[in-house]
Amino acid sequence: MAQKSVQVGLVQMSMSPDKAENVEKAAARAREAAERGAEIVCLPELFATPYFCQTEDAENFDLAEPVPGPTTEAMADVARSAKVTLVVPVFERRAPGVYHNSVLVLNKDGTAAGIYRKMHIPDDPLFYEKFYFAPGDTGFTSFATEGARVGPLICWDQWYPEAARLTALTGAEILVYPTAIGWHPSEKSEFGAAQLAAWQTIQRAHAIANGVFVVAVNRVGHEGPRDGGLEFWGHSFVCDPFGIVLAEASESEETLVVRCDLGRIEWVRRNWPFLRDRRIDAYAGITSRYLG
Amino acid sequence: MAQKSVQVGLVQMSMSPDKAENVEKAAARAREAAERGAEIVCLPELFATPYFCQTEDAENFDLAEPVPGPTTEAMADVARSAKVTLVVPVFERRAPGVYHNSVLVLNKDGTAAGIYRKMHIPDDPLFYEKFYFAPGDTGFTSFATEGARVGPLICWDQWYPEAARLTALTGAEILVYPTAIGWHPSEKSEFGAAQLAAWQTIQRAHAIANGVFVVAVNRVGHEGPRDGGLEFWGHSFVCDPFGIVLAEASESEETLVVRCDLGRIEWVRRNWPFLRDRRIDAYAGITSRYLG
Numbered sequence: 299m300a301q302k303s304v305q306v307g308l309v310q311m312s313m314s315p316d317k318a319e320n321v322e323k324a325a326a327r328a329r330e331a332a333e334r335g336a337e338i339v340c341l342p343e344l345f346a347t348p349y350f351c352q353t354e355d356a357e358n359f360d361l362a363e364p365v366p367g368p369t370t371e372a373m374a375d376v377a378r379s380a381k382v383t384l385v386v387p388v389f390e391r392r393a394p395g396v397y398h399n400s401v402l403v404l405n406k407d408g409t410a411a412g413i414y415r416k417m418h419i420p421d422d423p424l425f426y427e428k429f430y431f432a433p434g435d436t437g438f439t440s441f442a443t444e445g446a447r448v449g450p451l452i453c454w455d456q457w458y459p460e461a462a463r464l465t466a467l468t469g470a471e472i473l474v475y476p477t478a479i480g481w482h483p484s485e486k487s488e489f490g491a492a493q494l495a496a497w498q499t500i501q502r503a504h505a506i507a508n509g510v511f512v513v514a515v516n517r518v519g520h521e522g523p524r525d526g527g528l529e530f531w532g533h534s535f536v537c538d539p540f541g542i543v544l545a546e547a548s549e550s551e552e553t554l555v556v557r558c559d560l561g562r563i564e565w566v567r568r569n570w571p572f573l574r575d576r577r578i579d580a581y582a583g584i585t586s587r588y589l590g
Numbered sequence: 591m592a593q594k595s596v597q598v599g600l601v602q603m604s605m606s607p608d609k610a611e612n613v614e615k616a617a618a619r620a621r622e623a624a625e626r627g628a629e630i631v632c633l634p635e636l637f638a639t640p641y642f643c644q645t646e647d648a649e650n651f652d653l654a655e656p657v658p659g660p661t662t663e664a665m666a667d668v669a670r671s672a673k674v675t676l677v678v679p680v681f682e683r684r685a686p687g688v689y690h691n692s693v694l695v696l697n698k699d700g701t702a703a704g705i706y707r708k709m710h711i712p713d714d715p716l717f718y719e720k721f722y723f724a725p726g727d728t729g730f731t732s733f734a735t736e737g738a739r740v741g742p743l744i745c746w747d748q749w750y751p752e753a754a755r756l757t758a759l760t761g762a763e764i765l766v767y768p769t770a771i772g773w774h775p776s777e778k779s780e781f782g783a784a785q786l787a788a789w790q791t792i793q794r795a796h797a798i799a800n801g802v803f804v805v806a807v808n809r810v811g812h813e814g815p816r817d818g819g820l821e822f823w824g825h826s827f828v829c830d831p832f833g834i835v836l837a838e839a840s841e842s843e844e845t846l847v848v849r850c851d852l853g854r855i856e857w858v859r860r861n862w863p864f865l866r867d868r869r870i871d872a873y874a875g876i877t878s879r880y881l882g
Contacts, residue, residue: 417869417872418867418868418869419867420867422863433869437872437875438872438875454867457798457799457862457864458799458864458867458868458869459751459752459754459755459795459799460751460755460868460869460873460876461869462751463751463752463876464872464873464875464876464881467875467878467880467881467882468881468882469881469882492832492833492834495833495834496798496832496833496862499791499794499795499798499833500795500798500799500833502791502795503751503791503792503794503795503796504795506749506788506791506792507749507750507751507792540784540788541784541787541788541791541792542784542787570749570788571714572749572750573880575710575711575712575713575746575750576710576750576752576879577709577710577725577750577752577753578876578877578878578879579877580709580729580730580756581752581756581876581877582877583729583730583756583759584752584755584756584870584873584876584877585870585871585873585874585876586759586870587868587870588759588865589756589759589760589761590759590760590761
């Protein structure tokens with residue numbers, strides 16, 4: 299079995315209102331992760347800006363950029379100079395009126411390995427994403443990079459076993475979830491622990507069900523009104539193909555560099571051969587909204 | 591929102607080589623659970639016999655019974671006399687050469703609410719189920735009972751998000767997994783904790799992804815050669831629709847009776863509206879073996 303391993307860097311960071319500042323911070327931390335040995339570095343969802351989806355304001359579409367565009371070009375420079383694969387979230391302006399919550403995967407030479415556009419779009423208090431983002435039309439996919447085959451997904455996708463399964467079936471070795479999840483401060487004491495536990499549990503389950511590594515990279519910090527807003531909870535983590543957590547960040551800014559032994563994928567899948575026994579003759583109902 | 595709640599009983603037990611003894615023990619414990627208030631009582635997988643799948647031996651087909659048959663009739667008597675819904679695993683002889691690992695759901699009046707035949711059949715060292723059981727043809731379904739709508743699934747099904755999803759989409763409020771999972775004693779010290787954690791994690795994730803209660807009822811005890819065999823690990827549990835564990839058994843015989851507030855299903859689904867945002871236009875690949 300393959301003994302190949304890859305080191306993955308997770309840049310858990312907070313954002314300021316200044317886009318240039320956020321991009322420079324992300325670039326510096328990606329370089330630092332590469333210096334520490336990371337071959338694939340992942341940034342949090344919409345890392346270039348504050349989480350603007352807390353309100354519905356058409357002026358926020360000014361924050362969107364084409365791909366390629368200034369932010370992805372700046373990160374391509376980092377990829378090239380640091381010789382690192384980058385997973386770069388971007389508020390994508392695809393056409394007037396067609397905006398996406400996207401992830402661009404950049405090769406070590408700065409070229410694009412591929413783009414994924416968030417398929418599952420939430421809409422909940424302070425997460426008004428359906429106002430901003432057209433649902434992705436990329437489907438679920440993965441991209442060959444020098445270190446590993448990477449399956450990018452984004453935040454709300456985390457809650458959908460279908461997304462993880464389909465991405466894994468395309469050959470992904472690592473599912474990467476740039477994320478912007480946090481607590482409503484008024485709910486935190488009552489529900490916060492259960493919310494964090496559910497978020498960790500379901501992602502570990504995706505690793506187990508599919509025999510893949512899972513990497514979740516969250517924002518940190520409080521954004522929005524002092525007496526409201528969102529407190530992004532951090533806890534970025536990497537788990538192995540049996541759901542074992544290899545590393546987990548705190549609730550502050552932090553960069554993790556974690557070695558993933560890719561040979562473990564086949565070892566786990568041989569010993570717990572779930573993919574062998576899928577009843578593909580009996581799953582057609584998955585494309586139904588409801589069966590009751 | 592509905593304030594209806596239901597008490598679920600989990601009979602975690604060990605089995606002897608004597609079928610009559612196992613059925614009598616299960617009957618007694620089901621009655622005891624009903625006396626303690628349980629309205630739906632669940633037994634472990636293949637509760638009437640030792641876990642005979644540790645070897646491939648055609649004589650073991652003698653252990654199978656038609657449905658209805660002696661074991662299910664005995665349990666129907668319990669259902670009637672104790673006025674309790676029963677989830678009854680059975681090694682089903684459907685026709686010569688057609689045997690299933692099944693679950694019969696019995697109403698409080700002893701009539702059948704429905705039968706489910708295990709869809710995902712494992713085959714691993716000491717779990718040679720593909721020798722014994724034809725894959726089920728019931729599909730994934732759920733049955734209305736007096737207390738709740740019950741979605742029966744069986745053991746290896748636990749590892750398949752598709753099974754949980756499809757069962758939940760039929761309207762199940764509680765997924766019930768009769769189980770026979772255990773450690774290979776020689777592996778336990780190295781892998782045991784991770785195996786148990788994976789088993790719990792993926793089932794809690796099914797609850798979270800689908801907003802349903804999950805009930806897992808496992809066997810306990812060591813079966814097979816003293817220096818080998820299987821140590822069924824118990825740890826039967828109930829978790830709520832956000833994956834919060836409401837009760838968990840030890841590794842010994844134990845009967846749990848756990849109240850499930852069914853109104854919590856809609857509360858959780860309103861606050862974490864995953865079912866709303868499923869991309870049913872993009873899931874067709876789920877019926878593929880592999881997409882790479």
